[in-house]
Amino acid sequence: MRDLINMVLVLTILSAFSGGILASVKQNTSEKIEFQQLKFEKAPAIKEILAGCSNDPMIDRFKLKDGEKEISFFVGKFDGRVKAIAFETYGKGFEGNIGLMVGVDIETRSLIGVGVTTHSETPGVGSKAKTDPKFAAQFKDLPVAEGFKVKPDGGVIDALSGATITSRGVCLAATDAVNIYNRLENKLKEKLKAYSK
């Protein structure tokens, strides 16, 4: 009996101790980790989409809640005016989620560009969604009114050859982005006023 209590006691204390350490490390690094993810995963895509903007979207960013989820928005200023906004959405690809950075022109209500940030698609096939600029360019200037589909599904997007599911995933993410934008448009414009000084 003493043995049993001893075992339970040791494991409990050890687990509690380990939990404590992990919680404090997590808390102290979470800000840094978020910054690193921004810098290495999102920044390249954002720079491409908001190319030519006069501010630094990495600094001019804010968060908004969409239901339960919190989304980071990156502001792009052109000629001194707040003109575009970029944010990340996810779509189910061939293997796991595909992260897509979507840029929206808030004046013309159209896409200014999309770029894949994170994915685990097949190298050389599905991964072309990220590396082939022609694929992403198809989304440029499309209106943010309805969703996007690949051609076999009755849409306008040419799927990557051999990677229909990946292409569908990107379309899903872009469609999601449109929905989010439409849902949050008023709140976004409210927020953006602060940046248009």
Add this chain to the structure above:
Amino acid sequence: MAKSITQEFVKGLWAEIPPFRLVLGLCPVLAVTKTVENGIGMGLATTFVLICSNILVSMLRSIIPTKIRIACFIIIIATFVTVVELLMQAFTYPLFLKLGIFIPLIVVNCIVLGRAEAFAFKNPVIPSTADGLGIGVGFTLSLAAIGLVREIIGTGALFGVSLFGADYQPFAFMVEAPGAFICLGLMLCIMNLVGNK
């Protein structure tokens, strides 16, 4: 027979060097040694976990009941691995992206558990630290050595710097998984040839 601390350290470098002599922990050895940089990064992460877990296991060896020692070891090791993972995300994000899943897999690396069970649980703190450091450094050197051979032959470059000029046709086989097995086998063979004299 009690060995000196130096002896505990040095044995990890040749007599018990992990991948070659003990042939343990082959999963990261084969998977991440595509380049020297990856090998060293993986080796250092493992060394950190090894030293910390050895110290803690050795300190707690009179408290931990023998029947549940493995469970306690795993809690200790898993805690430190998660700490390493968070720290790598916070400070060396590009390396973290390359090593990916193999960092959490240090938890089940048999070297770490093996040293906790075979050495730290039976020895005082200082020899255990020396043992962890020795095995860790030996592991790092082994990974770096395999990485060196594979990177030079497989890509014709070292640390990303081209060595042989544009005429060199990279022997890409060496950076694939089978190349890792062959490289490890040949190095094991050389070590045995040298060691048996």
